[in-house]
Amino acid sequence: MAVNFSITMTGSPTRTRSGWLPPMAEAGSALLDVLYPRCCLACDDPVDGNSTYRFICTPCSRQLALIRDPCCGTCGYPFFGRMAENRACPHCVECQPRFGEGRAAVLMQGPGRRMVHGLKYRKETHVAEDMRRVFLATGRFVPFVRDAVLIPVPLHPRKERERGFNQSALIAGILAGENGTASVRNLLVRVRDTETQTHLDRAQRRDNLKNAFAITPGCSLNPKSRYVLVDDVFTTGATLNACATVLRKAGASSLDVVTFGHG
Ligand SMILES: [Zn+2]
Ligand SMILES: [Zn+2]
Known part of the structure; x- marks a missing residue:
């Protein structure tokens, strides 16, 4: 997939400047940091030089709820320090997942939620660099x-045109960029322009997604490959399940999932 390395200068330069720069642009980036101090996406204060993140200040970075073990092996939800053995995950009991293992990087609260919403609803693609740092921070x-083939959950073409990019493809690109053995393939297409799921319950989401996805015309799956579905957020698992059902039918035997956020 094509990764957007462009520096956009529309609107506020501190907010729209890409945080994901190729090496040649690093010197220019340092200069821009002096000219336009980076603002924290959560509190709007300038980001201090000691922060682990480009667009989250040190105090706000402590509010990032990074997910670590022990957590649910299927959807990635943390068990908050309790032992994972013999624990049923409330998300997966109701979801009846069609995929194998799953991991999520951060809970959808505070700066984690702000990152996802900035990317999805405000086209703040510069948060991709901090998403990469969140993925790396947990080491998981x-x-x-x-060795996985990463499959982004697709947007309907109309939605992708409107947004200008698919956030799940961007996240899959970050993961593949960190592990040279992984690749990204757009094996799924969204064939139905479904209504937004934000206010739907679990059963309504499932109905809303019926026949929404299909294998990309001309593509086929290799039963020997390991596939990993990539989405921005795990909410009820309905979207991932709808995609997994199509991929299973097309021959995916090893199928796991990764999301950036959970909740
Ligand atoms: Zn802050
Ligand atoms: Zn779970």
Whole structure:
């Protein structure tokens, strides 16, 4: 997939400047940091030089709810320090997942939620660099996608035109960029322009997604490959399940999932 390395200068330069720069642009980036101090996406204060993140200040970075073990092996939801053995995950009991293992990087609260919403609803593609840093911070994702074919959950073409990019493809590109053995393939297409799922319950989401996805015309799956579906957020698992059902039918035997956020 094509990764957008362009520096956009529309609107506020501190907010729209790409945080994901090729090496040649790093010197220019340092200069821009002096001219336009980067603002924290959560609190709007300038980001201090000691922060692990480009667009999250150090105090706000402490509010990032990074997901670590123990957590649900199917959807990635954390068990908050309790032992994972013999625990049923409330998300997966109701979801009846059609996929195998799953991992999520951060809970959808505070700066984690702000990152996802900035990317999806405000086209703040510069947060991709901080998403990469979140994935790396837990150390659980680079090995997880080794040798995998990453399949972004597709947007309907109308929605993708409107947004200008598919956030799941962007996230899949980040993961593949960190592990040279992984690749991204757009094996799924969204054939039905479904209504937004934000206000739908679990059953309504399932109905809303009926026949929404299909294998990309002309593509086929290799039963020997390991596939990993990539989405921005795990909410009820309905979208991932709808995609997984299509991929299973098309011959995917090894099928796992990764999302950036959970909740
Ligand atoms: Zn802040
Ligand atoms: Zn779960």
